[in-house]
Amino acid sequence: MAETTVAKKSIKFVITRQDKPDSQPYKETFEIPYRPNMNVISALMEIQRNPVKDDGNKTSPVCWDSNCLEEVCGACSMVINGKPRQACTALIDKLEQPIRLEPMRTFPVVRDLVINRDRMFNALKRVKAWIPIDGTYDLGPGPRMKETKRQWAYELSKCMTCGVCLESCPNVNERNTFIGPAAISQVRLFNAHPTGEMNMEERLETLMSDGGIEGCGNSQNCVRACPKGIPLTTSIAAINKDTTKHMFKQWLGM
Amino acid sequence: MKGNSYLSRKLHSLLGVIPLSLFIITHALTNFSAVEGGSERFKAAVGFINGLPLVNVLELFGIFIPLIFHGVYGLYIAYQSNLNTGQFSYGRNWAFALQRISGVITFIFVFWHVYQTRFQVAIGGITHDQLGMTMHNIATNPLFFTLYVIGVLASTFHFANGMWAFLVSWGITVSPRAQRVSSYIWMVVFVLVSAMFLMSLSAFRGDEFKEAAAALDAIRTIV
Known part of the structure; x- marks a missing residue:
């Protein structure tokens, strides 16, 4: 053979x-x-x-x-x-x-x-990326979410805290206190939720303190790198809008 | 930097628009009078600006203090950034890197340019009417001319791209489409304002600015 x-x-x-x-x-x-x-x-x-x-x-x-x-x-x-x-x-x-x-x-x-991705999980804890529903009695059902809103919010919920956006970001480094795109997008997700919205100001104020959103330099690498296709730069711009509004409201006492 | 960095960043961003972007447009328009009407128009334009009421107060609070804060804090922001265009060679990442590089170039250029012009007026080396002559001497020196072209392009890019970033950082352009349209608009602004500055710079090379200089020298020697 x-x-x-x-x-x-x-x-x-x-x-x-x-x-x-x-x-x-x-x-x-x-x-x-x-x-x-x-x-x-x-x-x-x-x-x-x-x-x-x-x-x-x-x-x-x-x-x-x-x-x-x-x-x-x-x-x-x-x-x-x-x-x-x-x-x-x-x-x-x-x-x-x-x-x-x-x-x-x-x-x-x-x-x-x-x-070690601890900094990402710590960031989620800092911004309280959850919906507080614990209480001493049944709070009953929460308000409903609009379907159109649910659709884009679902995209944000795909974040798996993988760290790729932080790795691609030129402003996430040892000289910069930037929290990173992932946590900012999660703030947008939980602020979009009708029950989560009740703690909106708290999350925004965390992002307006040191080590928050201020470090974003708009290189927009994050949105290109994200494996889940999350619109991270849209989230950052939307939270920029919310924090800007919140800043003026705080100043004017509105 | 001490204090809340969110507020510092917001202030840095705001000062870039008001007053610094307004100033750079005013400056481009004033210079352009040299293209439109030569030495006489330029002298008149300089005279108009310096004839504004409270001109020293406007200059201090409208230009110098915002410029120093924006420049010094900007250097700190540049220091805080990595440049990773080698690994991620996307257009926006290049703009991010160039924003920092052009910022540093602009910082040095503005320092030098103020020394050559405004500072010389302040110490009495030249008068406002002799600024055209000063610019003529700079623009006809090949080395200075090249450095001015680089400085002007860096400053104008920093202004146009900075405006794009301002609109994002204040949450005015949120959607990818809004940000894309904004980037086209500011790219056009970059081209137009650069063209105005470069045309003025080449207009300063004209002989009439030299003649004005020569006439002034003649008057000086007579006096």
């Missing part, structure tokens, strides 16, 4: 690694066998199974964060070929090789590709 030799396809990775939060990052190159329909997560799993660099030397398995694997949890965000995005929806067939993986350095790096 004639022997057929099929060229074994492989995938090349250059991964920026870091052992400890305060240690120096370094790069390692990997070459792993190709399988159809792979994504960056399944490729990282392959490296985890056989942590050998392309020069044949063994190394420690690469660490990463992931959960849902369907782009709704935001945990696997990393910088892939220079752009922040989710590793689960980064399909190998659509990526240029070698595939460069880096952590999102806007956030503290825990290890390799794992980052």
Whole structure:
């Protein structure tokens, strides 16, 4: 029987690694066998199974964060070929090789590709991105939301706190106190809700204090980077309008 | 910066429009008199501005104090920003980066330009009537002319793009469409105002400004 030799396809990775939060990052190159329909997560799993660099030397398995694997949890965000995005929806067939993986350095790096997104969750706590309905008695049903409003508010609710907008923003850095686009859009979402609206001023005042909305420089990278297509710059402009109005109301005592 | 940074940013943004944007338009119009009517019209325009009542008060509170706050706080804002156009080369991100770069250039240019003109008047080196001559000397120096063209383009871009950003930051243009239309309008304003400044700058190269200078020198030597 004639022997057929099929060229074994492989995938090349250059991964920026870091052992400890305060240690120096370094790069390692990997070459792993190709399988159809792979994504960056399944490729990282392959490296985890056989942590050998392309020069044949063994190394420690690469660490990463992931959960849902369907782009709704935001945990696997990393910088892939220079752009922040989710590793689960980064399909190998659509990526240029070698595939460069880096952590999102806007956030503290825990290890390799794992980052700490605490600042985002703290921002949501600061702006009270929830609807307070707890009480000592049944408050009854709240007011209804207009359908047209519900439709755009639903888009805002798709935010998964993944951090891609903060990573792409030139004003989210250690010299700037900007809260970031995600939390501002959530203020718009909860202020749009008929019950959430009752705490509107409180949320606006938080954004009008230090480390609020003031740091936005209108680079509009966030809206281009958002994997969920959330109209972040519209949210920021709408909240600019609301905070401006609130500022004048405060001054005039209206 | 101490105090509430929201209010500082809002003040910085407002001063960019009132009075600084109004000032830059007034300045472009005054200069343009040199294109329309040459040396005499320019002298008359300068004379009109300096004949305004309380001109020193207007200058201090309408120009110098707002300019210093906007400039110094603006440098702080520029310091707080990263430039990531290499990674995200979108038009608006370029405008964001250029807004900061042009701001720094404008800061230096305005400082130098005020030194060459208003400051010389203040220390008595020249009179208001000799400003045309001063500009003639600047505009005919190839190095100064090039630096002035760069300074004028930077200032005008900073003004036009700053107006776009002001409308967003105060929540006037909210929807993507409004912001897009606004960006077209301010781009046209940038081209028109730059053209006015550059035409004036080349008008100052004309011989009549030199002759005026020579005549004045002649009078001086006689006196």
